[in-house]
Amino acid sequence: MSMAESLRWVVLPVRGLGKRVSISQWVPLIALLVCAVWFNYLSDGAFLTSRNLSNLSRQVCVNLTLAVGMTVVILTSGIDLSVGSVLALSAMIAAISQFHGDWASLGALGAVGSIALALGVGGACGAVTGVAVSRLNITPFIVTLGMMVICRGLTLIVSGAQAVAPIGDSLGSLSSGYLPPWPSFALITLLGIALISGQWWAVRQGTIRAAIATKRSLLCIAACGLAVHTFCGYRGIPAMVFIAAFCAASVWVVLSFTRFGRFVYAIGGNREAAELSGVPVRRVLGLVYCLMGALAGLGGVLDLARVNGAVPSAGELAELDAIAAVVIGGTSLMGGAGGVAGTLMGVLLMGVLNNGMSLVGISEHYQKVFKGLVIVAAVYLDLRSKRK
Amino acid sequence: MTPLLQVNHIAKSFGGIAALKDVTFEIQSGECVALVGENGAGKSTLMKILSGVWPAGSYEGEVHFEGRLLSVRSPLEARLAGISIIHQELCLFPDLSVAENLLLTEEYPYSGKPSTNLARWVHWGDLNKKASLLLESLGFSIDPGATVGSLSVAQRQMIEIARAVHHQARLLILDEPTSALSSREVEQLFKILFDMKKRGVTLVYISHKLEEIFALADRIVVLRDGTAVKQLQVSQTNAAEVVREMVGRPILEKTYFGDWVSEGPPLLEIEGLGHTDRRGGEVLGGIDLQVWPGEIVGVAGLMGSGRSELLRSLVGVLPGQRAGDVQLDGKPVQWNSLREAMDAGIAFVPEDRKKDGLFLDLGVGFNFTVSILDSMTTLLKRIDASKEADLISKLKERLHVKFADSSQPVKSLSGGNQQKVLLGKMVARSPRVLLLDEPTRGIDIGAKAEIYELIAELARNGVALLVVSSELPELLALCHRIVVLREGRLVADLPNQDLNQEKLMVFAAGAPQAAEGVRV
Numbered sequence: 001m002s003m004a005e006s007l008r009w010v011v012l013p014v015r016g017l018g019k020r021v022s023i024s025q026w027v028p029l030i031a032l033l034v035c036a037v038w039f040n041y042l043s044d045g046a047f048l049t050s051r052n053l054s055n056l057s058r059q060v061c062v063n064l065t066l067a068v069g070m071t072v073v074i075l076t077s078g079i080d081l082s083v084g085s086v087l088a089l090s091a092m093i094a095a096i097s098q099f100h101g102d103w104a105s106l107g108a109l110g111a112v113g114s115i116a117l118a119l120g121v122g123g124a125c126g127a128v129t130g131v132a133v134s135r136l137n138i139t140p141f142i143v144t145l146g147m148m149v150i151c152r153g154l155t156l157i158v159s160g161a162q163a164v165a166p167i168g169d170s171l172g173s174l175s176s177g178y179l180p181p182w183p184s185f186a187l188i189t190l191l192g193i194a195l196i197s198g199q200w201w202a203v204r205q206g207t208i209r210a211a212i213a214t215k216r217s218l219l220c221i222a223a224c225g226l227a228v229h230t231f232c233g234y235r236g237i238p239a240m241v242f243i244a245a246f247c248a249a250s251v252w253v254v255l256s257f258t259r260f261g262r263f264v265y266a267i268g269g270n271r272e273a274a275e276l277s278g279v280p281v282r283r284v285l286g287l288v289y290c291l292m293g294a295l296a297g298l299g300g301v302l303d304l305a306r307v308n309g310a311v312p313s314a315g316e317l318a319e320l321d322a323i324a325a326v327v328i329g330g331t332s333l334m335g336g337a338g339g340v341a342g343t344l345m346g347v348l349l350m351g352v353l354n355n356g357m358s359l360v361g362i363s364e365h366y367q368k369v370f371k372g373l374v375i376v377a378a379v380y381l382d383l384r385s386k387r388k
Numbered sequence: 389m390t391p392l393l394q395v396n397h398i399a400k401s402f403g404g405i406a407a408l409k410d411v412t413f414e415i416q417s418g419e420c421v422a423l424v425g426e427n428g429a430g431k432s433t434l435m436k437i438l439s440g441v442w443p444a445g446s447y448e449g450e451v452h453f454e455g456r457l458l459s460v461r462s463p464l465e466a467r468l469a470g471i472s473i474i475h476q477e478l479c480l481f482p483d484l485s486v487a488e489n490l491l492l493t494e495e496y497p498y499s500g501k502p503s504t505n506l507a508r509w510v511h512w513g514d515l516n517k518k519a520s521l522l523l524e525s526l527g528f529s530i531d532p533g534a535t536v537g538s539l540s541v542a543q544r545q546m547i548e549i550a551r552a553v554h555h556q557a558r559l560l561i562l563d564e565p566t567s568a569l570s571s572r573e574v575e576q577l578f579k580i581l582f583d584m585k586k587r588g589v590t591l592v593y594i595s596h597k598l599e600e601i602f603a604l605a606d607r608i609v610v611l612r613d614g615t616a617v618k619q620l621q622v623s624q625t626n627a628a629e630v631v632r633e634m635v636g637r638p639i640l641e642k643t644y645f646g647d648w649v650s651e652g653p654p655l656l657e658i659e660g661l662g663h664t665d666r667r668g669g670e671v672l673g674g675i676d677l678q679v680w681p682g683e684i685v686g687v688a689g690l691m692g693s694g695r696s697e698l699l700r701s702l703v704g705v706l707p708g709q710r711a712g713d714v715q716l717d718g719k720p721v722q723w724n725s726l727r728e729a730m731d732a733g734i735a736f737v738p739e740d741r742k743k744d745g746l747f748l749d750l751g752v753g754f755n756f757t758v759s760i761l762d763s764m765t766t767l768l769k770r771i772d773a774s775k776e777a778d779l780i781s782k783l784k785e786r787l788h789v790k791f792a793d794s795s796q797p798v799k800s801l802s803g804g805n806q807q808k809v810l811l812g813k814m815v816a817r818s819p820r821v822l823l824l825d826e827p828t829r830g831i832d833i834g835a836k837a838e839i840y841e842l843i844a845e846l847a848r849n850g851v852a853l854l855v856v857s858s859e860l861p862e863l864l865a866l867c868h869r870i871v872v873l874r875e876g877r878l879v880a881d882l883p884n885q886d887l888n889q890e891k892l893m894v895f896a897a898g899a900p901q902a903a904e905g906v907r908v
Contacts, residue, residue: 202773205773205774205777206777257770257771257773258765258769258770258771259761259762259765259769259771260769262754262757262758262761262771263758263761265747265750265754266747266750266754266758269747269748269749269750270743270744270746270747270748272743272744273738273743273744273745273746273747274747274758275705275726276705276726276736276738276744276745277758277759277813278726278727278730278759279758279759280727336747336749336750337749337750
């Protein structure tokens with residue numbers, strides 16, 4: 001019995017809960033749990049401590065921000081290779097505004113200004129990509145490959161190939177700030193209740209079956225429990241997690257409940273049909289890349305806050321991590337299928353692997369090999385389950 | 389004499405659903421057997437078993453070919469055993485030359501002698517010479533050096549046939565070969581097929597078009613619900629009997645358009661419409677046409693006559709430059725994108741539902757509502773889920789689409805149901821003018837009748853319809869008026885009284901060819 005076969009048997013009982021749930025949705029979650037337990041065992045319980053999990057949550061924020069944007073791009077059957085460079089450019093310009101522009105001395109106002117600047121720079125890069133993809137009909141792979149090199153060059157030009165540091169405390173508090181444990185607990189509980197009641201409301205509306213809602217509610221309770229353990233046991237919810245989670249949630253809402261979201265799936269599902277159904281394909285595509293750019297800008301801000309400064313080499317290979325997380329999460333590279341929930345799983349899996357392997361002392365060189373294997377394996381399992 | 393092909397009690401099911409229950413029949417060498425049945429009757433599954441797509445062992449029962457048990461595990465093995473299939477969607481490499489397509493997958497390519505060396509060199513001269521010999525021997529006038537992508541569908545089919553001959557096929561299976569051909573090309577294909585028969589090739593011909601079957605086949609095997617229900621000698625049966633066996637119930641010959649008189653001004657007025665493509669070539673020219681509310685106007689013409697292009701140009705999705713005046717309700721319109729046309733009340737249903745029409749992997753509900761999301765978004769463009777569910781169930785009822793729940797992917801539906809979803813998507817917009825391109829291509833007779841009813845109902849409600857079809861009987865049964873296009877020009881505008889296929893063909897093909905009885 002191959003690995004995929006055995007995995008199928010392990011997950012098979014779960015299938016009865018909702019008829020049309022494909023196994024592919026469960027692969028990242030199960031892999032996540034297996035890895036967590038395994039790392040916890042190898043690290044003598046250090047992995048699942050509140051402190052380590054809290055650190056892990058901060059480590060995955062940048063990748064989560066990029067990966068949710070990448071999910072939208074890949075859903076339209078596109079790709080964006082420029083996110084790492086756009087991240088570096090926005091972070092660098094924000095750092096320059098803080099350090100050379102002396103916005104650091106303006107306190108919170110300066111921080112907001114720098115964040116807006118980073119978002120603007122990212123959004124502008126994304127808009128350029130979007131125009132090239134949607135109006136000039138150049139393949140996204142090529143456009144963003146060019147954009148990747150261009151933005152890296154611009155980063156080196158504006159910084160003079162030097163690191164720019166430090167930044168103001170207000171901006172830095174994005175990385176060091178926490179919502180205290182008790183308010184965090186209240187927030188997580190409220191969110192959990194809201195999500196679960198939302199599911200049952202949908203059941204009453206007849207849009208989903210009770211079995212699915214039960215399953216999702218159980219998942220939600222488990223996730224809230226884990227969140228309480230992670231955040232309330234150590235300082236509270238980090239500000240970075242707030243921002244990244246907010247981005248992910250917003251994109252999830254847009255994809256699931258809005259016209260724009262439908263259009264994204266339509267374009268990825270069948271572009272010809274989308275055009276002949278009256279979907280404004282060009283406008284949607286342009287917006288998708290613009291959104292991706294803005295999210296890369298935000299990723300730049302988070303990275304800037306975490307490192308307390310900008311280096312020209314920031315975000316190198318970040319695009320590959322983001323793409324890997326999306327693909328592990330089950331979003332099809334052909335577009336039209338997948339979503340943010342899977343991407344969240346993919347991001348967490350990548351984070352768990354990074355954190356866990358470092359924790360148990362596997363050298364970084366081996367980590368790379370292992371991560372590569374996981375990506376290929378994840379896609380293989382996904383393909384197999386879809387072929388059935 | 390042992391039959392060439394013996395199919396014994398074949399059964400195959402997919403995840404609990406039986407595609408084939410019990411199929412038994414024989415084919416004698418040199419015979420031409422037509423295989424008919426509604427969509428979902430199991431024709432394609434059977435063909436996939438014969439051609440090795442479903443390997444031996446994945447189905448129950450036995451297939452004997454030339455007296456031996458057929459145990460092929462792949463299409464390649466089937467071909468080596470002497471069974472070739474020509475699919476509905478042709479399997480050629482569009483960017484390679486004719487010669488390469490013909491000979492590329494040969495056992496010992498190019499060098500002329502068997503070689504185990506992987507690094508074989510392509511002998512281009514040999515290759516082209518071999519290919520042109522092959523094509524000449526079959527009487528096909530195709531340049532072996534031409535790129536396949538530049539050929540017509542009919543020519544590509546010839547290449548597939550030539551390839552089958554080259555592989556010494558004893559059994560040639562043709563799956564809906566004429567669905568994309570014009571009448572003239574169909575004639576040409578039939579000449580080739582008669583020639584094949586003379587050479588002793590046994591043919592299995594799958595088609596929805598009974599006229600073709602009666603012209604070509606010796607015997608008809610009728611499949612219904614995964615069972616071979618009847619075998620009929622062509623000389624001893626008629627179309628009505630075949631249809632009765634296919635659907636299991638009698639279908640009445642009838643016309644769908646009701647009485648209708650043009651009142652008031654036309655809804656859609658086209659004057660001097662022309663269209664040039666990006667390279668400046670004329671696609672359409674000087675077309676004058678009026679359509680009144682409640683009228684169904686058929687557009688006939690051969691393949692390449694500009695039928696589809698007329699519709700596409702009207703809604704602004706044909707690349708290139710449009711000229712001339714189009715008026716809707718007496719007001720000139722100048723839309724340049726489909727959205728503008730749709731907002732003005734025109735809807736367009738493209739011909740190729742798989743390529744241009746549907747989101748196959750996405751749900752039925754998604755497909756139904758993707759064109760009318762504007763009408764059900766609330767604050768911040770959020771989609772109102774209950775409104776959407778309402779609309780989906782209304783459409784489901786109105787169009788008699790069969791599906792379990794609205795998240796079911798469209799590709800899991802039968803062709804007829806898919807086509808209804810495609811129509812429903814545009815009907816949901818309540819258009820005033822509806823442009824339909826081949827609304828019933830490749831679907832079974834029952835579903836066709838339902839779609840005709842729907843079209844007639846739309847007309848009764850005052851919608852103006854333009855219907856393009858390559859099946860003339862369909863236009864004759866459906867339309868108040870039929871216009872004929874030839875080479876991008878409107879050559880006839882005929883009320884549907886005392887019309888018949890021959891009369892239409894006179895205009896479509898140009899006078900001389902039409903004199904000889906044209907098979908459609």
